[in-house]
Amino acid sequence: MPLPLFRQLPEKQALLGRTTVFTVLTALVIALFVSAPTASAADGRITGLAGKCVDIAGASSVNGTAVQIYDCNGTNAQIWSNPGDGTLRALGKCLDVVDHSTADGASVQLWDCTGNANQQWVVTTARDIVNPAADKCLDVRENDPTNATRLQIWTCTGKANQKWTAPASGGGSTPSGFVVSEAQFNQMFPNRSSFYTYSGLVQALSSYPGFANTGSDTVRKQEAAAFLANVDHETGHLVYVVEQNTANYSHYCDLSQSYGCPAGQSAYYGRGPLQLSWNFNYKAAGDALGIDLLHNPWLVQNDSAVAWRTGLWFWNTSTGAGTMTPHNAMVNQAGFGQTIRAINGSVECDGKNPGQVQSRVSAYQKFTGILGVVPGNNLSC
The missing domain is CATH 1.10.530.10 (Lysozyme)
Structure with a gap:
C-alpha cells in the first residue's frame, strides 16, 4: 500500500x-434524541420540516406507495420503527429508494423489506437520515412544507428540509x-x-x-x-x-x-x-x-x-x-x-x-x- x-x-x-x-449486510441505525416538542422519539414519529411528520400516503401498505410529509395526526401511517438492522419501517414495510437509484431527486417509497442497500439508513448526530449506498440525505422536495410533499434523496446540504428526529433503536455505543x-x-x-x-x-x-x-x-x-x-x-x-x-x-x-x-x-x-x-x-x-x-x-x-x-x-x-x-x-x-x-x-x-x-x-x-x-x-x- x-x-x-x-x-x-x-x-x-x-x-x-x-x-x-x-x-x-448489517448497516446500523440509531436515532438522535432531542427535546423539540414536535419531535418525540418515543412515539415512533419521524418529524422534520415545519414540525410535520413523515407519512405514508393514504395509509396504504401497497408496494410503491409514496412517502411524504403531512401534519402529525397520530395514525399508523406516521408510526415508524427502527429495529436496529439499518431499516426504517412503517405498516410492516421499509422506507425504500425507488429503483435502487443513487441520483439526486430519487423518490422514496414504501416497499417490502428486502435487505438491499436502497433500504439502509443511518441517522447521524447532525440529524441527517443518510442512505449510505447513495451517500445522500432524506430530503423534502423543493423545501416545501405543504402537506403531501414527496420525500426524496439529495446530496446532503445541512438545510432544514434534511433535518429529522427519528425513533430510537437499541444496540451500539454510538449513533452508528x-x-x-x-x-x-x-x-x-x-x-x-x-x-x-x-x-x-x-x-x-x-x-x-x-x-x-x-x-x-x-x-x-x-x-x-x-x-x-x-x-x-x-x-x-x-x-x-x-x-x-x-x-x-x-x-x-x-x-x-x-x-x-x-x-x-x-x-x-x-x-x-x-x-x-x-x-x-x-x-x-x-x-x-x-x-x-x-x-x-x-x-x-x-x-x-x-x-x-x-x-x-x-x-x-x-x-x-x-x-x-x-x-x-x-x-x-x-x-x-x-x-x-x-x-x-x-x-x-x-x-x-x-x-x-x-x-x-x-x-x-x-x-x-x-x-x-x-x-x-x-x-x-
Missing part, C-alpha cells in the same frame, strides 16, 4: 493477502453502532476530503463484523484507533484519495499474473484509506468483496464505501511483512507496532524509517486519547 507522499515502493511480498469475506462516533471521527480528521465520509465507513463495517467489535470495550476502541491512525498516515490525514506520485503508477502491474492488467498497466496505483495497489491486490480484494476491482479499479476512488471496504479487507486479512493481520494484532494484544509491520514493515520497521513509524504512533496515541482508552504496549516496530 503506497503512501501518497512519502512511502517507497513496497515489496510485493509485504502487500498481498487473500481471504473470503463475510457478506453480511461503531465505537467511534461521527463527532469523534470529525475531531480526528477535521480537514479530510469530502470523499471519506463517516457514513461510507459505517456502511463498510458490515463486510467485516468482527472489526472493532471483538473483545472488551477497550480493545474495540484500540483497534478502531489503530486502523484510523494507519489510515491517517497513509492518506495525509484523510486528504488524499489516490497516490500522489504519478511516476509510480506504471510499476504496479505484475504481468506474471495469469489475468494480467486488463484495466491498463498504469491503472493499479494506490487508492483509498490504506492505498490499495498492485493488480494482484485489486484482484484479491475484489474477489473477497464481490466487486470486480481488477477490471474497474477506479471504483476505489469513486465510491467511499468501496474504498473503506478495501482498507478493511487489508486490515482483516493481510499479514504483509509480519506474522499476523492488523486485526489479530490488536485483538490479541500484540500491540500497535505489529499493525505497522503488517502494513509497511519491510520499509519502515527494524530501524529502517523511524520517522514514519513515529508518525503512525503519534496518530494512534492521539486517537486513543479521543476515544478515552489507553494505547497499550508495544507501540513501535
Whole structure:
C-alpha cells in the first residue's frame, strides 16, 4: 500500500493477502434524541420540516406507495420503527429508494423489506437520515412544507428540509453502532476530503463484523484507533484519495499474473484509506468483496464505501511483512507496532524509517486519547 507522499515502493511480498469475506449486510441505525416538542422519539414519529411528520400516503401498505410529509395526526401511517438492522419501517414495510437509484431527486417509497442497500439508513448526530449506498440525505422536495410533499434523496446540504428526529433503536455505543462516533471521527480528521465520509465507513463495517467489535470495550476502541491512525498516515490525514506520485503508477502491474492488467498497466496505483495497489491486490480484494476491482479499479476512488471496504479487507486479512493481520494484532494484544509491520514493515520497521513509524504512533496515541482508552504496549516496530 503506497503512501501518497512519502512511502517507497513496497515489496510485493509485504502487500498481498487473500481471504473470503463475510457478506453480511448489517448497516446500523440509531436515532438522535432531542427535546423539540414536535419531535418525540418515543412515539415512533419521524418529524422534520415545519414540525410535520413523515407519512405514508393514504395509509396504504401497497408496494410503491409514496412517502411524504403531512401534519402529525397520530395514525399508523406516521408510526415508524427502527429495529436496529439499518431499516426504517412503517405498516410492516421499509422506507425504500425507488429503483435502487443513487441520483439526486430519487423518490422514496414504501416497499417490502428486502435487505438491499436502497433500504439502509443511518441517522447521524447532525440529524441527517443518510442512505449510505447513495451517500445522500432524506430530503423534502423543493423545501416545501405543504402537506403531501414527496420525500426524496439529495446530496446532503445541512438545510432544514434534511433535518429529522427519528425513533430510537437499541444496540451500539454510538449513533452508528461503531465505537467511534461521527463527532469523534470529525475531531480526528477535521480537514479530510469530502470523499471519506463517516457514513461510507459505517456502511463498510458490515463486510467485516468482527472489526472493532471483538473483545472488551477497550480493545474495540484500540483497534478502531489503530486502523484510523494507519489510515491517517497513509492518506495525509484523510486528504488524499489516490497516490500522489504519478511516476509510480506504471510499476504496479505484475504481468506474471495469469489475468494480467486488463484495466491498463498504469491503472493499479494506490487508492483509498490504506492505498490499495498492485493488480494482484485489486484482484484479491475484489474477489473477497464481490466487486470486480481488477477490471474497474477506479471504483476505489469513486465510491467511499468501496474504498473503506478495501482498507478493511487489508486490515482483516493481510499479514504483509509480519506474522499476523492488523486485526489479530490488536485483538490479541500484540500491540500497535505489529499493525505497522503488517502494513509497511519491510520499509519502515527494524530501524529502517523511524520517522514514519513515529508518525503512525503519534496518530494512534492521539486517537486513543479521543476515544478515552489507553494505547497499550508495544507501540513501535
